[in-house]
Amino acid sequence: MSKRDYYEVLEVARTADQPELKKAYRKLAMQFHPDRNPGDDVAEARFKEAAEAYEVLSNAEKRALYDRFGHEGLRGGGGGGGHAGFSSMDDIFSQFGDIFGDMFGFGGGGGGRRASGGPARGADLRYDLELSFEESAFGTARTIKIPRRTECVTCSGSGAKPGTQPVTCQMCAGRGQIHHSQGFFTLSSTCPQCHGAGKQITDACETCHGQGATQEEKEVSVKVPAGVDTGTRLRLRAEGQSGSRGGPPGDLYVFLYVQPSDVFERDGADLHIRADIPFVQATLGCEFEVPTLGEKHTLVVKPGTQHGDKLTLRNEGLARLTGSGRGDLIVHIGILIPQKLTTEQREILEQFAEVSGFAVKKSGFFDKLKEKIG
Ligand SMILES: [Zn+2]
Ligand SMILES: [Zn+2]
Incomplete structure (x- = not known):
């Protein structure tokens, strides 16, 4: 290739x-x-x-x-x-x-494997957590199970049986690298015997089989604040992989995915909802109930409200993650035009058109006939 x-x-x-x-x-x-x-x-x-x-x-x-x-x-x-x-x-x-x-945002030393024998910080871990819309709106506490590599308690992470010490690798004399000549050049590569550690274990720790760490599942409780959204990342300090040779543990990053709401459209901390009302109510004014995150809210529609008008309910949105307070709930008004009228409704509207001076197509004989049989 x-x-x-x-x-x-x-x-x-x-x-x-x-x-x-x-x-x-x-x-x-x-x-x-x-x-x-x-x-x-x-x-x-x-x-x-x-x-x-x-x-x-x-x-x-x-x-x-x-x-x-x-x-x-x-x-x-x-x-x-x-x-x-x-x-x-x-x-x-x-x-x-x-x-x-x-x-x-991942700190250094993520790999955990170092050529040097010094302390190394544990790797950062990632966990993807899915939340319902309600959980994101009100905040929640979840317990998640994280498989983690934890420093072996028997050997304190050295991998050597207690009472024994790792010995200097003979192949690389403790350098972790081996050098070999090729023509005029000297190449170096990671020692295959000790994988760069410079030391070798003669008597392996029985608990961890010389790995210096054990795999365990740890329960971590995650407190999710109200107002989180898809893409929000929570950082739990020191809940990642444990460090090796005395190094500090890494962090745990919880990536959040929030399911959309059946009721609201979300835009940051603001919520949007559409309310369709009959044209007569928009014309004359009315009151109706809209859902909010809490109790239903009575909305007053003023006479003469237009299609596309926006009515804002302050602080009825989601909690703001940065800063304080809450977003708004914005109600988008749609006007419903009836597709069918009774004869009486039609006559009243024709009368309305007449006093307003609007020229309209009046229902004739055939329309009336259609109404009767249809
Ligand atoms: Zn061990
Ligand atoms: Zn070596």
Whole structure:
């Protein structure tokens, strides 16, 4: 399969410097991010392609090789298999977490896997929560179950059996990277023995089988404030994955999806409703009841109300998430014109037309006949 040129993929000149590369990659990553293109295989492929291009070009050694020998120069490499692109999305996020950092508000260290042995912050988690319109209007409390990776209590996350210590990896002498020569070049890759940790466990902890963490389902209660909408994101601090080697836990992000109301149209904190009233009531004025979030509300329609007039009930909308107070309930008036009239109604209206000086088509003999048999 032919591969596209990495500079072409990132849409940069061959002379592009690091900030330019980063900017170009960021732009593409945002455009083709799987969160923004759910189920789109083409976008996913572009996303991976851009990540691979950036991975090579942002590394001075790899870039030099690529510049001289193209894709061929990055092949092989021995030992760890050299450069083979990314096998999964997780790899991309763990490697370039900082690029996405301010994009979706996810803090650094999301991948959890670090080449260094220092403390690492736990990954942020995402949970999608669907709410009814009423729950969004009045607020609610929900308990959700989150599968989480939690630092093993037996070994405090080291993965080593209590009383034993991880030993320095012999293959990489604790560096986490191995170097090998290829012609004039020295390539480095992640140590396949310790996967970059620099240390190896000889006696694995029995609780976590050397993983340093266990998987558990934790119940988290989520307090949803009134007025949330689809797209609202709640952040629950320190409810994400636990950190490793003493690092802090990540956060839990709850993404909300609110079902539409059967009664109201929603526009931010404002609610809209349509009320159709007969033309006579609009002309003479009337009172009728409209539904609100609480009790029904009596609406006074003034004489001479027009089709499309808007009547506003202040503070009968939804709670405002930012600031204070509530939105309004706006009633859109529609005027109903009768499609059928009784003979009496017709005569009265014809009389009305006459005193108003309106020329109308008066009902003749055939119309009257039609009324009688129809
Ligand atoms: Zn353990
Ligand atoms: Zn190693």
